[in-house]
Amino acid sequence: MDRHRISRIAHREHPIAAPLSDEAVTHVLDGLGGTFLDLGCGGGEWLLRALERSPGARGVGVDVSEPAIAHARAQGERRGLAGRLAFELGDASGHRSPEPVDVVLAVGVTHVFGGLAPTIAAAGEHLAAGGHLVVGEGIWDGTLTPWAAENLGPLLSLAETVEVALAAGWRVVRAHVSSRAELDAYEWAWTGSLTGWALDQEPGPDRxxxxxxxxxxxxxxxxNYRDDFGFVTLVLRRG
Structure with a gap:
């Protein structure tokens, strides 16, 4: 199996592909509406929930994973949202919006753009004046270990992460720092979903x-990282 199929299976029990509770997702999306663009949308759950909360909203999600896009489209149909959204198979870093949007979602996808600062810069190009950027990024509490640097990327502290946004000319209007319970719930769901799926399969290579x-x-x-890894979701506006 390729990594995209593995990821789709692993997110069956935690459809938000980030360590946030349902309540936290609602808090982050509160008051956001209009037109949405979800860069690296995965299974589309952020965009689907955003449109469910805002009846007049419309959106586009972009992701390179065929299983994720197929899942997102099916969920859009099942939840009666297909007329207000579209999911496109493609590299989020190469996406070009035909017109500016009100909200850009870029949660857990900074690796696609080469880091936090490039992600903020690229996502900002899609935004209309006064629009909101929602960016989610891993953070590190303490000295970055060699294992974490190699496997998780160049993670910054919470203060350093916020400073990157401020230095680029953005203001933080809302934020959520994932709790230990949220982080644990995400990891247990990821590993548990994949394990449970495998145990239900007949013996073979995929299992x-x-x-x-x-x-x-x-x-x-x-x-290696349970004690020091964290995650912050920032809602930004230029200013």
């Missing part, structure tokens, strides 16, 4: 691969 990926992810989390 063994899924079990191995889940086992190694679980070990990596518990041994």
């Amino acid at each position: 063994e691969q899924a079990l191995e990926v889940a086992r190694e992810h679980l070990r990596g989390w518990l041994r």
Whole structure:
């Protein structure tokens, strides 16, 4: 199985592909409406919930994963939102909007753009005047370990992460720092969903691969980054 199918299976029980509770997602999306663009939308859950909360809103989601886009389209149909949204298969970093949008979502996708600052810059190009940018990024509490630097990327502290946005000319109008309970719930759901799926399969390569990926992810989390990894979701406006 490729990584896209593995990710789709792993997110079955936690459709928001980030360590936020349902209540936190509602808080982040509060008051946002109009037209949305979700860069690296995965299974589309952020965009789907945004449109459910704002009946007049419309949106586009972009992702490189075929299983994720297929899931997002099916969910849009099932939830009666298909007439107000579209999901496109493609690289989010190469997407060009035909016109500016009111809200850009870029949660957990900074690796696609080469870091936090490039993500903010690229996402901002899609925004209309006065629009909102929602960006979610991993943060690190303490000295970055060699394992984390190699496997999780060049993570910054919370203060440093916010400073990147401020230095680029943005203001923080809302934020959510994921709690330990949210972080744990996400990781247990990721590894548990993949493990449960594998155990329900007949013996074969896919089953063994899924079990191995889940086992190694679980070990990596518990041994190397559970105590120091965090996640912040920022709602930004230019200013």
